[in-house]
Amino acid sequence: MKQNRFGTVSAEDAAAFDRDGVVCLRNVLTPDEIEHLRTAVRKQMDQLGVSATGYDFEALARQVWDTSKPVETGGANRFDMQAMKELVLSDADSRPLLEEGEASEDGLFFYDVAAWKRDTGLREVAFDSILPSIAAELLGANYVNFWEDTTFVKAPHTRQKTAFHQDLAYFQIEGEQCVIVWIPLDPANSENGTMQYVRGSHKWNETYAPNVFVSQTPIASSPEKRCPDIEAYPHKYDIVSFDVQPGDVIIHHVMTVHGAGGNPSDHWRRAVSFRYCGDKIRYRDRMGAIQQVGVTHKLRDGDRLFASDYPMVWPKPWPGLLLADLYQQPETMTGSGD
Numbered sequence: 044m045k046q047n048r049f050g051t052v053s054a055e056d057a058a059a060f061d062r063d064g065v066v067c068l069r070n071v072l073t074p075d076e077i078e079h080l081r082t083a084v085r086k087q088m089d090q091l092g093v094s095a096t097g098y099d100f101e102a103l104a105r106q107v108w109d110t111s112k113p114v115e116t117g118g119a120n121r122f123d124m125q126a127m128k129e130l131v132l133s134d135a136d137s138r139p140l141l142e143e144g145e146a147s148e149d150g151l152f153f154y155d156v157a158a159w160k161r162d163t164g165l166r167e168v169a170f171d172s173i174l175p176s177i178a179a180e181l182l183g184a185n186y187v188n189f190w191e192d193t194t195f196v197k198a199p200h201t202r203q204k205t206a207f208h209q210d211l212a213y214f215q216i217e218g219e220q221c222v223i224v225w226i227p228l229d230p231a232n233s234e235n236g237t238m239q240y241v242r243g244s245h246k247w248n249e250t251y252a253p254n255v256f257v258s259q260t261p262i263a264s265s266p267e268k269r270c271p272d273i274e275a276y277p278h279k280y281d282i283v284s285f286d287v288q289p290g291d292v293i294i295h296h297v298m299t300v301h302g303a304g305g306n307p308s309d310h311w312r313r314a315v316s317f318r319y320c321g322d323k324i325r326y327r328d329r330m331g332a333i334q335q336v337g338v339t340h341k342l343r344d345g346d347r348l349f350a351s352d353y354p355m356v357w358p359k360p361w362p363g364l365l366l367a368d369l370y371q372q373p374e375t376m377t378g379s380g381d
């Protein structure tokens with residue numbers, strides 16, 4: 044892997060990423076950039092209950108384990124959550140993945156996607172910050188496409204953990220030249236559910252089926268094998284986590300197995316996650332992958348990600364060009380407006 048081509052990543056950090064499959068970079072985003080992301084997340088959260096794509100996984104998990112009630116997701120219709128409940132309950136190895144302690148109604152594990160399509164501020168960070176060139180550097184890529192953004196918010200007193208998983212099989216891609224940038228919008232540490240990564244797992248040479256996040260239950264249509272039960276045997280794995288502040292980012296390789304605790308603390312843990320693909324990635328309509336919302340491309344298996352759904356964010360055609368402005372998109376079905 045090429046290192047240090049553009050001076051955005053130190054040789055030590057690039058080496059850590061290659062070796063561990065994860066690296067934490069300090070102070071790479073500005074306070075203004077963090078504020079843009081907080082604003083985008085606030086707008087998504089304001090639409091919870093109305094938007095087609097925003098879910099509360101904490102509430103959902105309660106409904107999954109309560110066999111007396113059906114699942115209720117308000118306006119969110121991206122996934123068939125009743126079918127997901129039946130899948131989890133039929134899985135002999137599934138169990139609630141909750142932090143110890145009293146049940147709390149305050150908990151919220153908010154999940155949403157694709158804010159870039161309607162939020163200029165988030166787009167500026169995803170396309171025009173230093174992140175695309177960091178991704179290019181870590182991936183040794185000749186160009187970089189933006190795949191998607193995802194929002195993960197854990198309110199104070201959220202018991203739901205994020206089940207350990209590997210990202211590749213969630214995406215319709217072939218190849219491993221892809222990184223995920225996890226961006227905390229609040230201080231995050233072991234008290235409020237910072238991310239946990241299995242060091243070196245990107246080199247296990249295994250592809251794992253996507254799971255349903257509130258349980259390790261694999262998505263039924265995926266042909267891949269189940270992710271190991273990291274939660275049950277954490278001592279068997281080399282798990283690394285980082286205490287982070289807004290401005291820091293944690294970047295993991297698409298094959299790195301990762302998860303997160305709940306947030307039993309009194310402090311929010313808001314985060315967004317950006318996914319970047321290098322030039323070796325090809326499109327693949329992978330069985331079991333999560334269908335993206337609002338995509339319009341007609342890519343076929345083996346195609347490069349040359350479509351307006353996957354903006355090329357690095358290199359820029361000329362310095363100073365604001366890609367965020369180029370990719371103004373019409374309103375899509377994905378929820379709140381700007």
Ligand SMILES: O=C(O)CCC(=O)C(=O)O
Pocket residue numbers: 195205210223224225301302303314316
């Ligand atoms: O923030 C979380 O709890 C999960 C994040 C994650 O899995 C990701 O960014 O790929």
